[in-house]
Amino acid sequence: MMLEKRASLDLPLCQECGGRCCKGSPGVWVDPEHFFAIFFSGQYLTLEQLRERLPGLGLVLWEKSGVPIPAPRSLASGCSFLGVDGCRFPVAERPSQCLALIPNKETLEQEQGCLCFEPEAFSRAAAKKLWEDYWSRGDSEQ
Ligand code: SF4
Ligand code: SF4
Numbered sequence: 373m374m375l376e377k378r379a380s381l382d383l384p385l386c387q388e389c390g391g392r393c394c395k396g397s398p399g400v401w402v403d404p405e406h407f408f409a410i411f412f413s414g415q416y417l418t419l420e421q422l423r424e425r426l427p428g429l430g431l432v433l434w435e436k437s438g439v440p441i442p443a444p445r446s447l448a449s450g451c452s453f454l455g456v457d458g459c460r461f462p463v464a465e466r467p468s469q470c471l472a473l474i475p476n477k478e479t480l481e482q483e484q485g486c487l488c489f490e491p492e493a494f495s496r497a498a499a500k501k502l503w504e505d506y507w508s509r510g511d512s513e514q
Contacts, residue, residue, distance in 0.1 A: 383475055385475045385477060386458075386475055387458070389479060389480055391454050391458060392486050393470070393473055394450050394451045394454040394459065394470070395449065395450035395454065396450060397446060397451070398443050398446055398450070398451035398453070398467065398470075399443075399444075399466075399467035399468075399469030400434065400441050400467050400469050400496070401441075401443075401468055401499075402468045402469055402472075402498055403468060403502055404502060407442060410464070410465050412425075419507060422442065426442060430444065430445060430453070431444060432446075437496070437500050439500045439503050439504045439507065440503065440507065441499055441503045443467070469490070469494045469495075469496075469499065472490065472493070473488050473490055474489040474490075475488050476489060
């Protein structure tokens with residue numbers, strides 16, 4: 373996943389938009405290995421360990437799908453990491469789902485909603501599958 377060089381929110385179109393995607397729902401870290409590399413220097417945590425550590429990072433677990441996936445907190449205004457100058461995460465630490473979003477100028481041609489394109493490999497379903505595989509490996513291997 374060569375996403376580090378992508379910085380959707382820093383593109384002119386996204387700057388003009390002001391992060392409509394972020395004002396909806398936060399993106400997630402699709403790949404567990406990428407997530408643990410960013411926040412825990414590559415150390416793999418169990419679900420209980422992660423549950424304890426996430427609040428200190430301002431993150432939560434999304435569990436409605438039945439598979440826990442770490443994500444930024446969601447506020448009424450959208451993602452809790454959206455600041456006045458855009459995303460408060462350094463580009464390399466942003467959720468891969470956010471970085472993968474391909475801006476579409478048609479988003480700005482309508483009053484609300486996001487028509488930007490989410491590649492299938494970075495969909496919520498793809499994230500669910502990778503995290504499900506990660507958790508199913510069992511605590512003994514992590
Ligand atoms: S909604 Fe689309 S155009 Fe707006 S910031 Fe997000 S990716 Fe960029
Ligand atoms: S993490 Fe950053 S890029 Fe992703 S939704 Fe939140 S503010 Fe937007």
